[in-house]
Amino acid sequence: MRAVVVTAFGGPEVVEVVETAVPEPGAGQVRIKVAASALNPVDAGVRQGVFGGAGERLGLGWDIAGTVDAVGDGGEGPWGAGDSVVALAVGPVKALGAHAEYVVVDAGAVAAAPRTVDLVHAATLPLNALAAEQALELLELAPGQSLLVTGASGAVGGFAIQLAARRGVSVTGLARAWDEEFVRSLGAADFVSGGLGEGRRFDAVLDAAVLGEAALEGVRDGGVYVGAIPGANPASVRGVRTTAIGVIADGARLAELVRLVDEGVLTLRVAETYALDEASKAHARLAEGGVRGRLVLVP
Template identity: 55%
Template sequence: MRAATVSRFGGPEAVEITELLVPEVGPGQVRIKVGAAALNPVDAAMRSGVFGGEGERIGLGWDVAGTVHAVGSGVNLSVGDRVIGISTGHHTPLGTHAEYVVLDADAVAAAPATLDDAQAASLPLNTLSAAQALDMLDLSEGQSLLVTGAAGGVGTHAVELARLKGLEVTALASADDEEFLASRGADHFLPREEPLALAAYDGVLDAAGLGRAALAAVRDGGTYIGLWPGREPECERGIRIDALDVRGDGAQLAELARHAETGALLARVARTYPLDAAAEAHALLASGGLRGRIVLIP
């Protein structure tokens, strides 16, 4: 089978289409025939060596949508079921950018019935990241939240989920995104060109990675959550500071899939590419400015 991998670090040209054996399924696992797999910034980071692994062959891809091809013992799924799932980890030899992938069954959920595979594949990593970051913030109904990078994949879903939690949400993004973010549940909007108010929010989800600038907007004793462990600003003013390390959670993913079925979570696909054009897809991702995920189709 074909899979997108890297054996040397670099730009989009480092992505290789490799022939590998179809992976075997073990106890508690499920093999998925990939229908679609999203491309995320974490894939670009892996490709360029941010997470190390020099000399290894590293598989790319975290998100997947497809159909169950085989199941291991103890798995409550059937061949032919449509599913979505997530493969986490930075040094795995096979990711989801492949024709087949094996995942732990507890990282898999039924795919939203109202979405096609490309749309469904855009959901797992970004929705789980948004949901788990909000869990870490632990804000109560009526408290104020600032989401930086609010028009991005994680940011938009954070706005949507925060609305469901009854938080007062301020979205920070490009001025062109104001109307869109209001439609997704933002109570207030800030153009990213304007300075942030100091100590104005109970919590900040810093999806844009602004660091100290975003931290300054948190009230004394509030909470700051970033998305890149190790890049958090230093603690000040009694603010709780942490960064997300997203985990596969099939039960939570199933709940998020139900929200996607109702339209409470919006699946956005910017463009699709065949798997063989993975390097070209990485080049488009590097150009920036996309609204929605790039999705690879085997």
Template identity: 60%
Template sequence: MRAAVVDVFGGPERVEVVRVPVPRPGPGQVRVRVRAAGVNPVDGAVRAGVFGGEGQRIGLGWDVAGEVDAIGADVVGRAVGERVVGLHYGAVKPLGTHAEYAVLDASALAAAPVSVDDPAAAVLPLSGLTAARAVDLLALPAGSSVLVTGAAGVVGGLAVQLAVRAGLVVTALAGAEDEAVVRALGATAFVPRGATPAEPVDGVLDAAVLGEAALELVRDGGVYVGLRPGAAPAARRRIRVLVQEVAADGAHLARLVELVDAGALVLRVSDTYPLAQAHLAHARLAKGGARGRVVLTAA
């Protein structure tokens, strides 16, 4: 089968599509025929060597949407041919989801949403679980004010939607050109990048990784939730500083799928590329400015 890998760290040109053996599922695992796979910022970081692994061949890709192709021992509740989505957690691994087949733990999978196609479904696992975990960590009562930075991005946009569903009053911080986008996602108020809210907020969900600048916008005794381990600002003024760490969680993913199928969670795709053009997908990711996820497809 074909798989996108990096043998030497660097830019998008280091992404290669090579031939490798088709993986076999072990006990508790499922093999998925990949129909679509998101290209996330973490993939760019892996490619650049941020997580180490020098000298190894590293497979790329965390998100997957596709069909169950084979089932390992001790797996229940999955059937060959079933459409699924899942998160293949891990930065340094020999094979990821940017491949024709991927093997995941059965516990990382959920039935795919029926209301969207495979590229859109592939947006959900990593970004959806990240946003949902961050909103959960806010742990604020309904009616509390929350600022979401990077609200026009994929994770930020999902966080806006989930925070609104949690009863929070959301202010979105994004580029001036994105006001209509974030308001359509449910934000009550808008702050253009570089400006600040008129009053401190009860909490910040810092999808843009602004760090100290975002912490300054939180009231005394409020909460700051970051998305990148190791990048959170130091706590002060009795502000709770928390950082979400995503995990493969099929049960939680299934609840997000229900929201998608209920029309309560919008998934955005910016560009699609066939697996053979994985390097171009990475170049699009590196260019920035996408208002949706870059996705690799099986074609």
């Protein structure tokens, strides 16, 4: 099968498509024939060596949408060959990722695919929606409390706005001025651009744009800051609790997010699609910036 890997760190030019053996599912695992897989900033980080793994062959891709192809011993659960599913292939340092024709994951990472969208759109859900959901769990906000989401027009930020607004949280989105209409359409009660506004503070900040200390200044004394990169959150000041998302695979939680897609609560956005053999080109487009929605690889 074909798979996207890097064997050296650098720009989009180091991304390779190689022939490799089809992986076999072990006990408690399922193999999925990949129909689509989103390209995320974490993949660029792997490519650049942010997460280590020098000298190894590293597979790229976290998001999976496709059909169950085989199951290992004890991995069946509700899954059978031909089932349409979504899943998350967790971890930046792995030999094979979701940017491949087949991928093996733990059965507990799998959920039935949405019924109301195609698999290309479904591929934009797992990583970013789970990140947003798990960030909100860390924030522990009650209805009526205030939340600032930086990077509000992005994938994690957009999902976070929709999920937080559904919980009754008062959300303010921070993004470029031209994204205001879109951010408000997601459920943001307020919008800011170009800065947090002098003296303005919130019960919590979800820093999806990785602004660091600048975003921390937007948290009230004793509030909460959640960052998007584990270990990169700024030090606590003024009694603010600071932490970061460490996304974990969770098929049950993913199933709930799928339900919200089918109910029209969550919006899935595809910017462009690329053939698997065009993975390097997709990385180059991601590096250019200004992408609204996800770039999706289609084997």
